[in-house]
Amino acid sequence: MTEEYVRRTAVTRLSVSDEQRALLEATIDAYRDGCQMAADMAWPNTKSKSDVQPLAYDTIREETELGSQHAILATHQAAEAITGCYERRSKGLKTSKPRFTAPTVTYDTRTMTLFENNAVSLATVDGRVRCSLVLPQDDDGYQWQFLNDERWELTESTLTARDGAYYLHMGFRRFRTEQEREADKETAEDGTVLGVDLGVNNLAVTSTGLFISGGELTHWQNEYEKRRGSLQQTGTRWAHEAMQRVGRKEETRFTILLHEASNAILAEARENGCTHIAFEELTDIRERLPWATWQHRWAFRKLYEFVSYKAVEDGISVRQIPPNYTSQQCSHTDCGFTHEDNRDGGSFECLKCGYSVHADYNAAKNIAVKYAKKLRRSHKSSDGGVSVDIPLNSGSLIVEGPGTVVPG
Template sequence: MKYRRTAVIKLDTPDGADPLLQETVEQFKHCANTASEWCWHGDDGYHVTSKAKAERALYDQLKDETDLTANLVQKGIRRAVEAVKSGVERLNRGENTSQPYFSADSAVYDKRSATFHRDRVSLSTIDGRIECDYILPDDSETPPTKYVSDEDFEFRMAHLQYYDNDWYLHASMRKVEADEEIPESESKHSTVLGVDLGVNNLAVASTGRFWSADEINHWRREYEKRRGSLQRCGSRYAHENIEAVGRKEYRRFEIHLHTLANELIEEAVENDCSHIVFEDLTYIRENIPEATWQHVWAFRRLYGYVEYKADEYGVEVVRVDPRNTSNNASTCEFTHDRATAATGDSLELHYSM
């Protein structure tokens, strides 16, 4: 049986490391956005979804244009191809979408571009490697310390992410245990996809993949400005336009959340997950006090979309109460570090047979 976790680890960067990491991330985004533009080609219906084809066409160019290692260039291209592939699948379903664009300050690392230790990580940058110590809770039973210190959990890959003026490692970890007692007919249902909701990241999956809240936060602020300007005008025309702005905001967010829901389900299917697990939204205000009413509305909408869409794929969607971390549900065990919920950290989950 495989247990998957995402350990969200704050990094203690050495002096002089921040500019190197920032430029590394910028160049990684350049690779991803260049590849996205090349793969998308425009709205003529022709889109490249082959990682090998994209790498053959773009690797030499991007290697010359950046100071990244070969592995990071490849990861940037592959990240774009995966996003384009998801976009093509949405187009095939008759949904509206556009060329993927990467704006979040993040980069993807695997074991070739990073060396994961139990107390630190060595990361490739545009100018050699740097070592960053982990900043972990003192309590050995508190995530992420619980998993980072456990030798049975193996680092698989990680997303390096910058937010709130700090660097974080969203490390995907896996633990494989003996499953002799699990009936063969049930062994395929040994994994769940945990989903955490937040303000900086709208959703973080237990595989390590995350969906930035940059776009929805940007448009939330823009629509609030428009409404504020119209309210100051005070005319009947302005009042009617406030309602029109509200409808436009609603439609934009609906499309964005539909896309996110589809990608969450795709992530579950690709990782052979039988369940997608959300925290119970009844207590979302307590767990994420920074969340606006738009965030809470988005969380509830997202859960509803995932719930009805997942049925088509035979994936069950469940909610668990993050306040009762000492109680195990009948199908999953849940651990939630409340102190980190507001930054978009992931719920810690595993499937229990």
């Protein structure tokens, strides 16, 4: 069933005074404690929000300074974390009781108000604070498309503390347009799929052989980390303000890089007549890429978001597919042999058939094939399904019949 809403996130820094900073910091600490209390009480037998809330609510209210709504949100976040643990366990992944260490706090429409003058009112452990949003001077800044369009409705958001600054990850939603509903239909008729694999060395690799390097993102990430480290050692007020400027520059630069990457992926899809773009699922990206930093994981989600909303204009559907074994399975037409030793870093060589290719390209092909098979299964027809084309760097693959893959 098609999701009724389109959902997006706009990250914006807040302008806060020293007094407001202290209240927000205290609220984050109390919220983190509340989430952990709820997880401690619910683990491992309780995971639904409706069960965790009555179990932990009174304790959170008694032992923290959180207001009633934030206490409820803390129980809900604990429930979601425990549910995620159950899902990872069902996939054979190791898991343990959730630990809440991130400097974040969740806000909803009861605990946050957005005003027309681009200020927000946030509930804290001691009343509310009203802070201004630090927005781009130019009207083409991506936040403006949500703030200036009445179709977008503010939903649950997250406040994050980073390097002495506070960032509000504002959640927005709007109803899907008819055009978007058509693009979202899971039909394989005349379908052509572009697979996209994500990584650190290569930010994205497509099944057509397009490589988008992650080198520039990693380079600037390291540069900004060095600057922050040097400023932290100084410890002056000037250094604190300079760190905030570094954070703004980093976000701006990374956003530009990700827009360029999304444009390249969409250009590749258009050139090859693709009706669908398949990304690997981002849910367990931390486990699959343990060496990826938070900047990389943020970049993966932003890239997917940018491609998704830009693809609507071309009627291209963008989806995620579970990446199980896509990096270990041989993508050669007549093989499909799966073994963890097939991959060695950036190289892939099948132990069975000897097929040798770049590992990220092999994974991108497998992602495309998996999604093409899903599309076939979703298409109900008397002839047992239609064929789905997968363009490659040379030639193509066709998924047809009962899910078989043949050279194009």
